[in-house]
Amino acid sequence: MDVTIVGCSGSFAGPESPASSYLVRAEHEGRTWAILLDLGSGALGALQRHVRPDQVDAVLISHLHVDHFIDLCGLYVMMKYVPGGPMREVMPAWGPAGTGDHLARAYGNVDAEDVLGVFELHELSDGITFRIGPFTITSVRVRHPVEAYGFRVEADGRTLVYTGDTDACDALTPLMAGADLVLADSAFVEGRDVVAGIHLTGRRAAEAAVRAGGVRRLMLTHIPAWNDPDECRAQAQEVWPGEVELARPDATYRV
Template sequence: MKLTIVGCSGSFPGPHSPASCYLVTVQEDGRTWRILLDLGNGSLGALQRYMDLRDIDAVLLTHLHPDHCMDLCGLHVAVHWDPAGWNRPRIPVWGPAGTADRMATAYGLELEPGMHEDFDFRAWSPRTPVRIGPFTITPYPVLHPVEEAYALRVEADDPEAPGGKRVLTYSGDTDACEGLIEAASGSGIFLCEAAFHEGRDDGIHGVHLTGKRAGDVASAAASRRLLLTHLPVWNDAVLAMEEARSSYSGDVAVAVAGVSYQV
């Protein structure tokens, strides 16, 4: 399983990265399966460096803040108005229950048909696994000030991996909570947000993690590698890593747009 960082800038696109979007690929039976974890603003353009949009097998949304979902509007245009015709099935889009209506409203469409002609919208059910090709994705409710927010546990079978599975966990946006620890348990890579800094944001709870709190969760979950993401442009990446290393003894790095990682 390969993780490619399409966009990792926190809360809005930065000068070197779009907002949140992560491409996960697995080779199986002679083909490459491709899923997207979030599709935040600015990410659709960068995504085309790594794949043909027609090859998207599914889009998986953690929550409905624009920096995690808004480029679904651009993908709608790519699908609906391609002068050559899309000539592919509707793209499955997994997300919170209100995803279809939110996207239609964002683009100024009537709710029906909205974007249903282009996307097969499906709603997460907490802790209920979804199978997409070789992937099993399980959503875990997490702590963020929206109606629904999820961390996503992505698993792919591999007899050479510990426990016979490769495991990637993506935090989405969240503060520390039991659901996040559960999602990240035993993960090979824990792709975890660290939008806040210790000392600067101590009075804000239930919104985002600091590097230290991300490290706390990674330690509690026995994750083998911690990859910090969703750092806003004003955050110090070195400080985020130092905070994480104060509470987590494993390998720590900061996600960089355009870089790929083997899970």
């Protein structure tokens, strides 16, 4: 199983990276399966450097803030209006309650029924597990001002965890436990950002991974352009016993 960092900028697209989007691929039954974890602002353009969007098998949306879902609007246009007819019948998608209505309002002149003609929408909830090809995915409700989920993705005997946007919470322990790679929100800086219930810092991400136990690799992501990534990594390194990695746009990592 591989993960490609399509976008890792926090809160908005930065000068070097789109906002949140992660392409996960694995071989199964003679072909490459691909899923997307989020499709935030600017990510659809960058995605096309790595895969044709119609070859994605499913899109999973962690929550409905624009830096995690808004490029579904562009994907809707691409799939529905490509010359020669629709790119495919429907695109399976998972998201929080109300994803279809939210997307229709964001696009501006369609209704939810029209959206459902392009996306086959499934509603996430805490602790559900579902399969897409070789991937077994579990959604875990995390701590954010809106309904938000982290994803635990298992394939080929490996486990990738994506926290989505979250502050420290008990749910991070079962989410992260035994993961081969954790992509952890690190949008806040310890000592500067003091509002609770929104984001992790590098230090809190490392503390959560240590508490969960068995995590092999910790990679910080969702770092806004106004933050110094090395400061976030240094704060995590105070706690994490191994190397703290930073997500790099367009990089692909073997899980």
